[in-house]
Amino acid sequence: MILRLAFGSLVARALTVGMTILAIALSVALFLGVEKVRTGAKASFADTISGTDLIIGARSGSVQLLLYSVFRIGNATNNMTWKSYQDIAARTEVNWIVPISLGDSHRQFRVMGTTPAFFERYKYRSGKSLALRDGAVMSDLFDTVIGADVATTLGYDISDPIVVAHGLASFSKHENQPFHVSGILEKTGTPVDRTVIISLEAIEAVHVDWQSGAQIPGQSTPADVIRQMELEPQALTAALVGVKSRLQIFGLQRSINEYPLEALLAILPGVALQELWQIVGIAETALIAVSAMVVVTALIGMMATIFSSLNERRREMAIFRAMGARPRVVLGLLVLEAALMAAIGAILGLALLYVGLFIGQPLIDSAFGLWLPIEAPTMREVWVLLGVVTAGAIVSMIPALRAYRMSLADGMMVKI
C-alpha cells in the first residue's frame, strides 16, 4: 500500500515528474548511445581485418601502416619494391601473400591494385569472406570490382565505365584507359565498401604513358597494345601476409624488420589496433566523461525537483507522520520515489536507445560505415542502469534528509 501511495504521489505530479524522468531517460540514452558507438566503432575497426598475420610496408609507424593499408586513412610515406615483395613471398614461412597498391582514386574513392588472391584471402568479421553481389571478379586488364558504397553512391552498375584519376586529389585522369565494372561486392561494413579494386597489372597499365607523376605529352598507347605488354609492378604500398604456422609469426616479423636490402616494417594487425586504441583512448575517455556528466546533471535536476516539491508536500508528510509513520518512513518514501523515477528514466532511456538504433542503424552504416549491432543489453549496460538508479537514490538523500528534519520539526500540526 505504501508503494502504491508513493506511486500515486508521483502520478499526481505527472508533469514535473514526467519532465524529470524524460531528462534522465535522454541522458541515459545518450550515455548508452555513446557506449554503443564507442564499442561499435572498436568492433567495426577490429572486424575490418581478420585472418591476416602480418602487414608489411615501407618503414614508418605501425599505426600509420595499419591505417593506410587497411583503413585507407592517410598515405604511405614510401613504397616497398616489387623485389622485396617477391623475396618475402618466396620465404618458406609464408602461406599466402596479397599485394596492395594504392595511390590513385576515382571520385573521392580510393583505387586499390591487387591480385585475385585478395578476394580469397581478405577476411573480415571473424573470418567472413568477400562476396559478389553482382557480376564477377576482374578477367580483363581494364575490369574493376567496386565496393557496395561506391556502387550505391555513384549509382554504378555492371559494365559502367570508370575513369581513374592520378593521385588522390588530382585533375589529371587516366582517360585513355577507362575501366569497366565487372563486379559489385556485397556490403561488408569495412573500407572495402569504399574501394575501387583493379588488378596490380592495371595500375601499371594506366601509368604506361606517365613519367615522374605526369603524362608524357603526345603519348597515348592504345588499350589493346597495353594488353599485350608484360606489365610488372615496380613498387607496392603494402602486403598482407598469412603464415603457415602461428609460431612463425614473430620470427618472420623480426626477419622482415631487419631486412637488409630495404627498410621495411612488419606489423601484427591486432597489436597495431591496440596502439591505435591507446592513441584515441583520451578522446574516448573524454567522450564518456561528457556523457556521464549529462547523467549527473539529470540526477541533480531530479534532486532540484524533489527539493522544490518539499514545501508543497509538507502536508502530505505531516499526514503520514500523524498516522504513525516514523520520520524514516518519510525519508524512505522520498528515496523510493527518486529510485522509482530513476528506474523508469533508465528503462525509458534504454527503450529510446533501441528505438534510435532501429532508426539510425542503416543511416549510420551508410554515412559512416559504422555498423552498430542491435543486441540484448550487455552486463556493462545493465550495471550502468543499476548505477543510475543507485545514484538517483543516493542523490535524493539530500532532499530526503531535509524532509526528515522538516517532518520532525513540523510534527503533525503544520499549517499551510
Place this chain on the structure above:
Amino acid sequence: MPDADTILGLDDVHYRWPGRTSFGLHVPNLTLAPAETVLLLGESGSGKSTLLSLICGTIIAQSGVVSVAGNNIASLSAGKRDRFRAETIGLIFQQFNLLPFASVQDNILLPLQFAPMRRKRVTGLVAEAERLCRALGLPGDIMTVRAGALSVGQQQRVAAARALIGTPQLIIADEPTSSLDAATQATFLQLLFAQSSAHDTTLLMVSHDARLSSQFDRVIQMADIAQTVRGGT
C-alpha cells in the same frame, strides 16, 4: 500523576519550542476520562497546536508528565511513540486532511499500516471502511474515488472514518468543522459523536467556536488549563 481511569493526563507540563524563546506553554493539570467528549476552546496563539503535539508525542515536554492510556509518552523511544500514536490516537485536522492522490479506501486504511494491533481489531478491512463511510453518511461507492475529487464536507467525513477505524482510545480533532457550513457542521458532529459513543472512544476537539459547547460532555477553556509564557527564558 493521572490515575488509571484517565485516558489522557497532563501533570505540570512545561514546553518551550527549541530556538523560540519567545513562546512557551505550561499545563499544570488536565485529565480526560474514557468515552468522554471534551471541547477545548481557545484563541489563536493560545497554544492549542502545541498542546495537541504534546499529547500526540511529536514533541516532548521539557518537564512534567504527558500520559495517554496509562503510558508516559516521554518514557517511550521515538519509534515506539510513533507506533503508540498510530495504535492509540485517531486524528482529524482542520482541512487538507487526506492524501489527495490516494483513494478514499487507502486514506481510511492508512493508519492501520503503522498500527498492527489496531489492524488486528478490524475484521475485514475494506468492509469496515465501507461500514464507517455509510455510518458517516457517505455513499457506498465512494471507496475507489480519489480523495482530491471529494467535497470538503465529504473529505472531513472520510477523515473521521480514518480516525475511527480500528477503534482507537482517543480521537483528537483540530477544528474539524471550521471549513464546513452550519448544516454540514451539525451533521458531521452528530455522526462523529454517534460513532465515538458506539466505540467508547474519548473525543478531544479543539475549536474557537463556543456555540458547539452544548454538544459536549465538558468544555475546557485553554486559558483555564494552560499558561503561555511569552518573552525571556
